[in-house]
Amino acid sequence: MRFSFSYILFLVLLISSFANAQKISGGYTFAIDDQLQERIYAIDRLEFFEDTSNQLNFETVSQPGFQDKFKINPAFSKGLFNPSSTYWVKVSVLKNPQSEYYWILEFYDQTIDRITAFLPEKNTYKTIELGDRLPFEKRVFSHKNFEVPVSNQIEGIDNYYFKITSSQKADIRVAFRSVNRFVYYSLNEYFLYGIFYGMILIITLYNLLMYAAIREVKYLYYVFYLLCVVGFAMSVDGIGFQYLWPKMPSINNIAVGIFGFGIIVFAILFSIKFLNLRHRYKPMYFTLMATLILKTILFLLGVLQFRELLEIQYYDILPFALILVASIQVWKKGYKVARLFVIAYSILFLGVFLKILIQTAWVPHTTLIYYSLHIAFLIEMLLLTLALGDRIKILKESKDQALLRSLRQAEMNAKLKDKVNAELEQKVLDRTRELESKTFLLEQSNQQLIEKDQEIKRINSLLDKDIWKLKSQVKEGLKARVTNRKMDYQEFKLIFPDPNACHRYLAEIKWGKGFTCKSCGYQKE
Template sequence: MKVLPIFLLLFYMALDGLHAKELPSNGNDEVIFPITELQIYADERGFVNFSDVLNGEVEFVISEDFQPKDYSVDSYYWIRFPLHLNNIESKQWLIEFYDQTIDVIEAYIPTLDGSYKKITMGDHYPFYQKSFDHKNFEIQIDPKLHGEIVYYFRVKSHTYADIRIAVRSINRFIEYSLFEYFLYGLFYGMIFIIILYNLLMFIAIREVKYLYYTFYIFSVGLYATCVDGIAYQYLWPNSPQWNQIAHGVFLFSLIFWAMVFGHRFLNVKNSAPRLHKAIWAVIFARVLLFIYAIVFDNSLFEYRNIEILPLSLIFYTGVYVLVRGYRPARFFVMAYGLLFLGFLIKALLNISVIPFSIVSYYSLHICFLMEMLFLSYALSDRVRILKSNRDRAMQRIILQHKENVKLKDKVNRELERLVDKRTTEIQEKNIMLEEANQKLNQQTAEISKINSILDLDNWKLKNNIKEILQDRLINKNLTLEEFNKIFPDEVSCFRFLDRLKWENGYSCSKCANTKYNDGQQKYSRRCTRCGYDESVTSNTVFHKIKFPIEKAFYILYLTNNRQNKYTLDELSEMLSLRRNTVWNFKKKIEQAFSDKEDSHLIITDLFSYHINKKVS
């Protein structure tokens, strides 16, 4: 508090007379002065004190072209507010600051003795320091004061401060406050009802999108209470530090759940896979930025315009899905379009692109309300569409069932007619069969005797054929056509090598293990101990050949047969192979025979065994 000399006070009051603001008259109960009509001084360094102001060391000016973008968060703003008071006025008056987010307001109030009383307010201080239990900042005008007096205010805020001063009567203040809180009650009551409704829907049908929507609406409500100052008044009145970052925390929560709900509602994972990845990338980046802001730099919460990016992405996704034919996205696009519009208007208002008005100031609340209504209708519309699709499906099922019943009756009648006809035919044939059975019984005995004789002859014939084929295989050349009947394809050759190679049991060539599993190739075996995968052709003349193995078998057969009279050229032409290929394989066979003396007998015997198995 500072006491001034009477003559100094009268001097300044005289200077202010021409510019003093008159109290409302003619039945008016309020008048609002925007910053463009106020005398202000921007103290950029914060060195000016109240005595400097009273001594005339600063020059107050009226900036008629002042815009929100001109506001500097580093400056202290002094406001000189002259007011003409009529002592015969029976009403009581107060001065009010609308912006409840201002950090510090130092109000210098004139008193009856000519001195000034200092009152400190702001959201940097507990709520109980306010003169009135109201979300805004109010100062009551002493009804004993009269004439021209001057109020001084020193304002400092780390974010843009909407510096407007309203002078209104106590009756008008009570009237508009009650009406304003009544509207807030309707707004937050609708939010509460929507939350409760969607929570009950989630409990009833266990559809997770209702739970996401509940979290989103809850975040909308908390963010709106921070913007309105309701949260500071009722939820955390004694926590001014938390109040500084609460709006940023709940704005993040709002955007996060908006994207998660939109992603789930639009079924983006299936309808737009690329946008699915983009949405989750933006969510991840936004979460990292939130963690950094909450831990290291709380000032990042003031950059609210970045929320345009995730909102634009989810809005574009809704439009994209709608264009691709997803009907439930209709009202979703309308809802998020309104939300996007609300944030856009708020951002444009903060950078002074659009003028300040009641509608623009509360545009976000209006858009929130409209968006919640559209989203709620979108959820019910989606259920309606699903129900309509289900009903159409049920109608198709019923029609198909009726057609199936008609078809069934028609088929049954046709079957009954055919059964009657067939029964008559069967009865006639049964008579013929009884006569035939008598003849068959007589012939059965004769056939049994003949079968016994034929079985004996067949056994002798098979033995003769085996002997003949063995002789031909050992002593004579089989033609390629005859040989192909014995080994027609690769599988038969592999099967033959499998019997030949492991007829005495499997033994790993690396570690001698006798247990194995099936290998990757046909008839290969993998050792269970060392994992060596041994093919059926390894350690044989057929390993890594570059032509069909059945042709290699025939070359081995001819090489093994002493009566082979085919030249290399004839054999090459017969097998459709190059001459060098035939010559190299014959050389490989001869080398194998020279390494093992009894190879010739083994191959011959096994070929004969295979042919005998084929015949038998």
């Protein structure tokens, strides 16, 4: 029983190997089989030859004596691709005229500069030019990838040759599939692209409206960040070339670099504003600004001369790592707004890390890893949008709590004010009563003083009268004594202190009743 099962398994594997990929002339051959409508081989499973001289032509490589130079190198990967060389790839197809489907060969990497396809046609070869250096309308299929039809009219094996040149590392990956499978796969892929870009545009519009309402620059930075993400994804996917600049293939060489640079710039600026690093974490603020300046210098060098600097490089993960570290530190310091930010950039960091690994051929190519950055961008955008909303919610809660504390403090202040006012009113009332009592006493005292003053004035008047009479009597007595010559010198000096007083007295005695001048006749009454 064990032997039968092993034997059956061996037969199944053997038949499958013959049906799927027969090994002929040292290489793999795609066998047309309606039961297996899709096969995808990377360059490590394809026959290819690297022309370092860039001098070979199709007539040379298609000769029977040259076929042994086409080899399969299982150790070869995208990381070993030499942009200064020309790569010739041979794909063998075992035809099956009884097939119900049409078949195509497809290249996935939309960034390949030029692919010259040599397609067998009866006893000759037809040439088709593909690549992102040509206008989009030159393609056989209006699709973001490069496809060529496969002839299947008669039985036999056809060899398809592809001359590949690229100024950047190319991921040579060939899919052999039926047109039905291609249409199904393309429709689903474009549908998912529509969902992806639609969600990003909706999030962009939402944040643009938030900026118009709140006028906080962080929302504007986030809008530009989202637009750069859209541009970068469309450049990598080939969607941008198909729909935005189909007649300007020269943009393809710099689009990824430009939008990638924009992502880093606005990610740093948005993170600095969102996390308020200038006040919350100054060392990381200066570190991110230095990183931004360094990336700007590398970008300008890439635009001016070194185009390889515009490709995704391993050091491009540094800004996202720094942003992640900064957000974690700010969160640890008690800034609750950063919690979703940390999760978002953790996912984005993972997506960028995987994308760099696959770009530099450190990990094998898979569909999930290839689109890991798209998935990471989408999740990160949703989380950052929630983080912005969460920030508003937290700020609103903080504002409401502060307002509630203010209301409670105002109530306490009002109660304290009422209490103080009541106490002050009572004190004022008591003081008023006391003042009224003292005023009444003062008025009484004043009245008494007035009466006493009047009495004193009256007494003083009487005293003045008596003093005057007394003085008059004294003077009369003194005068009488003077007249009677009975006063001494001191008394005389007291009455007549100076000569004039004496003269006046004598004049009064002599001429008191008037006189007449004997000389002039002047009279004084």
